Amino acid sequence: MVERIPMTRNGHEKLRQELNQLQRVERPRIIQAIETAREHGDLKENAEYHAAKERQSHVEGRIMELKDKLSRSEVIDCSALDCERVVFGVVVTLVDLDTDDEIRYQLLGPEEASVEDGSISVLSPLGRAMIGKSVGDEVVVKTPGGIRQFEVMEISPPEAG
Template sequence: MITEKKFPMTAAGKLKLKEELEHLKMVTRREVVERIKIARDFGDLSENSEYDSAKEEQSFVEGRISTLEKMIRNAVIIKESEFNTDEVHLGNTVTFKELPDGDEETYTIVGSAEANPIEGLISNDSPIAKGLLGRAKGDVVSINTPGGEMSVTILEIK
């Protein structure tokens, strides 16, 4: 039997995925089906770009639904009560400063299913998170990123 990949996430992250799934199933899926029906009325399907576009969108939506269902089914919830602030773990919010004179940055390390760097949520699989995991406040860490190596000092772990 093949073991499915587990997706570590917070309870809030799982809820957000469930909301997205519900919206895709109840709203987006119906909108796409309606677009396909309308596009069929335009005539010859072999030369109908509206129909092709709607079918591509339908394929994307169905793929996303399948992915979300898998992530939700295999979610492993990170409990806030288990967060350890002695060293960086999944679920912690970490503030660090890039050396020698960079700005402070703060990120929460989450599972890949709920990562959103724009919102300060980075995947535990990202280079920065991998460099920080297991380290303590005050540690100076060298991190290999796609943009090159960077050194940071961990200022705070919450």
């Protein structure tokens, strides 16, 4: 069975755009750089040629990776989410029961999650612990630093955009 990768429509589109950029812009640019480097003669000691071939290998690997992820992606429409429970796509406001700090994360798939951007993966320890919880529920999660306890304060739909 193929493992599906959950993602938002926006996340799916970003991967498609990156794939398009690599295939239509980067790949031809690298092919041209290789041809130019070949014209300089001896390939054994041609740093430009070796650098271009290395870049080509990296780009071709990323193209294969993106094609695989896109083929396994499951686009989830987050526009009509039920915000009674924590599910993929919602924005959850938590309070740390030890520090009283408030944190807010959108639950996304591993391909889109970025703590810096205010999102975490549904597959992360905290993400897994939150799934199915309601406002007022306690979330207990084991972290490398020990057991952390939170309370779900709010569950809201994602901001548009």
